[in-house]
Amino acid sequence: MGIGGRLKSWIGDQRVEQLRDRLAELAEQSTEHHLRLAVTGLSQSGKTVFITSLVHHLLHAHRSGSLPFFDVAAGGRIIGSRDLSAQSSNPFPLQQALTGLGQEPPHWPASTRQLSEVRLAIRYRRPPGLRRVLGESATLYLDIIDYPGEWLLDLPMLELGFEQWCENQRRLFEREPRLSVASSWLARVREVDWHASADPALLQELSESFAKLLQVLRSDPYALSLLQPGRCLLPGELVQLFPLVLPTWPAGEIPDGSFLALLKARYERYREQVVRPFYLQHFSRFDRQLVLVDCLKTLNRGEACFTDMQRALNGILQSFNYGRNGFLRRLFKPRIDRVLFASTKADHVTANQHHNLDRFLELMIQDAQRDMGFEGIETRCMAIASLRSTQAAEAQVDGQTLSCLRGWRKDSDEEVALFPGEVPTELPSADDWTQERFRFIDFAPRRLPQHELQPSHHIRLDQLLEYMTGDQFR
Amino acid sequence: MSEPDKFRKPVWLDPKQLDTSRPVMPPESQAREFPLQQVREALDDGETADADHAPARKRRGGWRRLFGISLGAVLVSGVGIELYRLLDWSFTTHPLLGGGVSLMLLLLALSGGVQLWRSVKGLRQLSQIERIEADARALLQHQGQGGAGALLRELQRHYRDTPEQQRLDETIRLLDSAYNDSEIVRYLSHHALSDQDARARRCVQRYAVESGVLVALSPWASFDMLLVGWRNLRMLREVASIYGVAPGASVQWVLLKRVLHNLAFAGFSEMAIDAGSAALGSSLTATLSARAGQGLGAGLFTARTGLQAQRLCRPLPLEQVDQSLIKSVAKGIVERLGQSKPAE
Numbered sequence: 092m093g094i095g096g097r098l099k100s101w102i103g104d105q106r107v108e109q110l111r112d113r114l115a116e117l118a119e120q121s122t123e124h125h126l127r128l129a130v131t132g133l134s135q136s137g138k139t140v141f142i143t144s145l146v147h148h149l150l151h152a153h154r155s156g157s158l159p160f161f162d163v164a165a166g167g168r169i170i171g172s173r174d175l176s177a178q179s180s181n182p183f184p185l186q187q188a189l190t191g192l193g194q195e196p197p198h199w200p201a202s203t204r205q206l207s208e209v210r211l212a213i214r215y216r217r218p219p220g221l222r223r224v225l226g227e228s229a230t231l232y233l234d235i236i237d238y239p240g241e242w243l244l245d246l247p248m249l250e251l252g253f254e255q256w257c258e259n260q261r262r263l264f265e266r267e268p269r270l271s272v273a274s275s276w277l278a279r280v281r282e283v284d285w286h287a288s289a290d291p292a293l294l295q296e297l298s299e300s301f302a303k304l305l306q307v308l309r310s311d312p313y314a315l316s317l318l319q320p321g322r323c324l325l326p327g328e329l330v331q332l333f334p335l336v337l338p339t340w341p342a343g344e345i346p347d348g349s350f351l352a353l354l355k356a357r358y359e360r361y362r363e364q365v366v367r368p369f370y371l372q373h374f375s376r377f378d379r380q381l382v383l384v385d386c387l388k389t390l391n392r393g394e395a396c397f398t399d400m401q402r403a404l405n406g407i408l409q410s411f412n413y414g415r416n417g418f419l420r421r422l423f424k425p426r427i428d429r430v431l432f433a434s435t436k437a438d439h440v441t442a443n444q445h446h447n448l449d450r451f452l453e454l455m456i457q458d459a460q461r462d463m464g465f466e467g468i469e470t471r472c473m474a475i476a477s478l479r480s481t482q483a484a485e486a487q488v489d490g491q492t493l494s495c496l497r498g499w500r501k502d503s504d505e506e507v508a509l510f511p512g513e514v515p516t517e518l519p520s521a522d523d524w525t526q527e528r529f530r531f532i533d534f535a536p537r538r539l540p541q542h543e544l545q546p547s548h549h550i551r552l553d554q555l556l557e558y559m560t561g562d563q564f565r
Numbered sequence: 566m567s568e569p570d571k572f573r574k575p576v577w578l579d580p581k582q583l584d585t586s587r588p589v590m591p592p593e594s595q596a597r598e599f600p601l602q603q604v605r606e607a608l609d610d611g612e613t614a615d616a617d618h619a620p621a622r623k624r625r626g627g628w629r630r631l632f633g634i635s636l637g638a639v640l641v642s643g644v645g646i647e648l649y650r651l652l653d654w655s656f657t658t659h660p661l662l663g664g665g666v667s668l669m670l671l672l673l674a675l676s677g678g679v680q681l682w683r684s685v686k687g688l689r690q691l692s693q694i695e696r697i698e699a700d701a702r703a704l705l706q707h708q709g710q711g712g713a714g715a716l717l718r719e720l721q722r723h724y725r726d727t728p729e730q731q732r733l734d735e736t737i738r739l740l741d742s743a744y745n746d747s748e749i750v751r752y753l754s755h756h757a758l759s760d761q762d763a764r765a766r767r768c769v770q771r772y773a774v775e776s777g778v779l780v781a782l783s784p785w786a787s788f789d790m791l792l793v794g795w796r797n798l799r800m801l802r803e804v805a806s807i808y809g810v811a812p813g814a815s816v817q818w819v820l821l822k823r824v825l826h827n828l829a830f831a832g833f834s835e836m837a838i839d840a841g842s843a844a845l846g847s848s849l850t851a852t853l854s855a856r857a858g859q860g861l862g863a864g865l866f867t868a869r870t871g872l873q874a875q876r877l878c879r880p881l882p883l884e885q886v887d888q889s890l891i892k893s894v895a896k897g898i899v900e901r902l903g904q905s906k907p908a909e
């Protein structure tokens with residue numbers, strides 16, 4: 092006679108049944124768990140497309156079979172998923188994005204202007220094993236936020252005072268291409284007497300011209316990333332703030348009401364009232380982090396673009412809460428224990444280049460990766476495409492078979508076939524960054540159906556999910 | 566242009582100018598557009614994979630070989646002469662008796678031939694599996710693309726004309742053009758073989774529980790070894806046939822040899838299971854009689870043999886050792902014994 096039988100004979104059948112139900116209920120409640128996934132990426136790195144595609148695939152995971160490397164889904168253990176975003180005050184515009192991608196011709200979602208939240212409840216059956224005792228099924232709540240990539244750029248400002256920030260910017264503006272693009276603005280700033288009492292008109296003029304300057308630096312052919320304050324880059328945001336890029340910091344006391352005092356006060360206000368709340372509310376409590384990097388952009392644009400993006404990413408990643416491993420900290424404040432670096436838009440290169448793309452991404456984030464490794468955090472690099480827009484093809488050139496891509500251009504919407512070049516695994520030397528070497532063009536999306544999703548609609552989204560969340564479903 | 570050969574340049578392919586597109590620059594370093602008609606869908610398996618490499622047969626020592634051949638010759642001629650005499654005798658005794666004897670001999674030859682053919686086929690399949698698995702292991706370490714074609718063809722050949730063929734073909738059809746070689750192997754291992762894995766697991770569990778219960782309940786302690794051996798041989802046969810290996814006496818024999826060898830030289834992962842099952846065994850056996858404890862031991866041994874056999878018969882490497890099988894076998898035995906006790 093087992094324990095169950097003995098128990099029953101002691102306290103009566105019904106009681107035991109009740110007890111068992113109650114225990115199962117308790118276990119269920121205690122095993123509902125939450126996972127906050129940080130999707131980090133500079134602007135246009137593919138955050139919104141990624142979130143849209145991820146949520147779409149997850150919502151259909153119980154029957155579509157589009158995620159063969161995601162164990163719960165492939166093993167048929169997902170009972171169903173539900174989108175709970177509507178509970179939030181600013182839900183992620185999933186339907187809007189999906190409609191855009193599902194219509195004919197499909198189009199990419201617009202650049203994000205607002206913070207928005209996704210919450211997904213995924214109900215799954217536990218695998219056979221010991222934890223089945225806790226109940227047949229469980230629920231995982233997956234939280235993700237989407238935001239304009241520009242906001243991210245301000246995070247490093249949290250640790251800097253105005254003077255330090257200006258000093259950092261001064262060092263940046265000593266290098267090309269900033270030096271020549273900004274020459275007239277720099278000359279203008281150096282003329283002003285910063286101890287004199289403030290002239291609002293002049294401040295207005297300077298911040299407007301600075302905002303314009305940032306826009307120029309951000310657009311082609313420079314395509315720089317490390318542009319602060321990030322909100323200056325967004326249309327419609329009035330941030331009257333600019334760094335004092337002076338050869339030396341103006342000496343002496345800061346008189347009240349002077350230019351200097353005013354700028355400093357504005358900087359502090361921006362940091363405390365705009366950047367910090369964003370950070371505290373949304374960024375200080377993640378469990379897992381995904382860093383999306385658009386490596387191909389830097390290959391197209393050259394070394395300055397590469398180093399600038401590298402600097403921007405490393406600065407931003409400093410702001411996250413990795414493995415500071417105190418017991419109390421862990422109890423009260425979740426920390427990131429796993430990070431995935433993903434080079435997005437892997438469908439812009441042929442599949443045999445994906446491995447090289449991983450290596451190239453490692454070059455870009457090696458410092459951050461080393462620091463994380465030191466803290467004992469698992470990291471990995473992966474080439475992904477949230478929405479595959481090209482088809483693999485082969486062409487006969489000079490009797491040789493060459494793998495190439497076939498798709499529709501993003502700008503002109505004409506069909507093209509091309510071999511876009513090889514991704515280097517080492518940083519190319521200065522004269523190797525030529526237009527002849529890399530031609531990673533942007534593609535228009537292929538239609539993403541509302542149902543009947545297939546593995547060919549993405550690249551490695553399933554492996555990404557398995558790496559980021561797989562252990563939660565065991 | 567004095568481009569170094571380090572990299573291959575991008576190539577534009579103009580969809581409309583298929584016929585006129587002429588290579589302007591050396592092919593391995595140029596950007597190029599291709600006419601759309603000139604490109605075709607990329608195949609999932611790379612055709613460039615290396616050719617099959619048959620494993621070199623081990624050469625036995627010359628003397629040993631000579632001994633084997635001469636022994637065989639003596640035996641064959643001895644048996645042949647005896648048979649001839651038997652036929653001769655029976656025909657001279659009575660034509661009917663002669664007919665009967667030759668019919669019997671014919672049947673014997675026929676069934677023997679079939680057996681022999683099966684054994685040879687099974688052995689060939691086993692070595693084929695070994696080769697496929699080695700290839701798959703190599704590919705798992707490989708990050709590149711285009712090396713999996715040979716593996717896919719071998720797998721298809723192995724499963725040709727079996728019930729699993731359809732499943733395999735379907736899985737191969739679904740392979741994505743973006744997968745690299747190790748992803749292809751993992752995908753196949755997950756999706757093409759999952760059915761067979763589940764069946765093999767059920768089979769191993771059934772035999773393990775059965776032999777455990779048999780040993781625990783058999784009144785004659787000296788038959789234990791025979792019982793366990795018998796169940797194990799049956800299990801090996803079944804596992805082999807699940808993975809598409811024609812079961813025959815020689816396959817059984819070879820498998821048994823290898824399984825025992827592997828169990829004797831178990832690696833670390835096996836050690837871990839052993840430790841686990843030992844701990845589990847001791848906690849359970851504390852509540853069981855000595856006889857039931859022996860049964861449990863026999864059951865666990867059978868389960869481990871079964872896992873080894875599964876590993877040997879599976880054409881692709883098993884990713885992780887199935888720890889839960891051992892546990893469920895132990896639970897199954899204890900439960901069955903619990904049920905059957907009152908009946909005793």
Ligand SMILES: Nc1nc2c(ncn2[C@@H]2O[C@H](COP(=O)(O)OP(=O)(O)OP(=O)(O)O)[C@@H](O)[C@H]2O)c(=O)[nH]1
Nearest residue numbers: 134135136137138139140199202203240476477478
């Ligand atoms: N081919 C391809 N292009 C992609 C993919 N993901 C993103 N893109 C391209 O990248 C562009 C930007 O993607 P978004 O997701 O809007 O980028 P974001 O990070 O949300 O940008 P912000 O909202 O401005 O911060 C898209 O318009 C596409 O052109 C992908 O998986 N495949």
Ligand SMILES: [Mg+2]
Nearest residue numbers: 138139202203
């Ligand atoms: Mg966006």
